[in-house]
Amino acid sequence: MVVGAAIVLGGRVLACARAHPPPTAGKWEFPGGKVETDETEVDALIRECREELGVAIAVGDRVGGDQVLGHGRAVLRVYLASLCGPAQPTALEHSALRWLAADELDQVDWLPADQPIVAELRPYLVSAGAAPGRPVSS
Incomplete structure (x- = not known):
């Protein structure tokens, strides 16, 4: 199982450009990664975003x-997420980060598995954009 976080802030979602491996470097994705055997999906997302x-x-x-x-061989599940605290995301394992509004989602080259999630996320970003800074509900 692989999990991803659609981190939303003020009607924008965080997109991350892969740094490696070479076949996917430069493609865009939601942050996240593999769920370890002793983790829940939520625990894995929290750990992956910290790392x-x-x-x-x-x-x-x-x-x-x-x-x-x-x-x-694996399944990707993406969850809405919001930032906790004042820290802003830093590209520790990615080559670049971008905050994208609904009308900017097509400006990056998303990984194939993330593309259907982007389509599902677009209407949410439009409604979230009407209330800047509104946190994601849990």
Whole structure:
């Protein structure tokens, strides 16, 4: 199982450019990673965002359905999330970070597994953009 965080702030979602491996370097994704055997999906997201971005998050509802990865060897699940505390994300494991509004989502080259999630997220960002800074509900 692989989990991703759609971190939303003020009607924008955080997108991360992969630094490696070479076949996916430069492609954009939601931060996250593999769920360890002793973790829940939420625990894994919290750990991954701390390791990859240096931030604490609160995890909310799922976005979209399961996305099959690696010829059926893994499943990606993405959750809405919000930042906890004053720390801002830092690209500790990615080559770049961008905050994208609903009308900017197509400006980056998303990984194939993230593309259906982006489509599901677009209406949420439009409604969240009407209330800047509104936190994600859990």
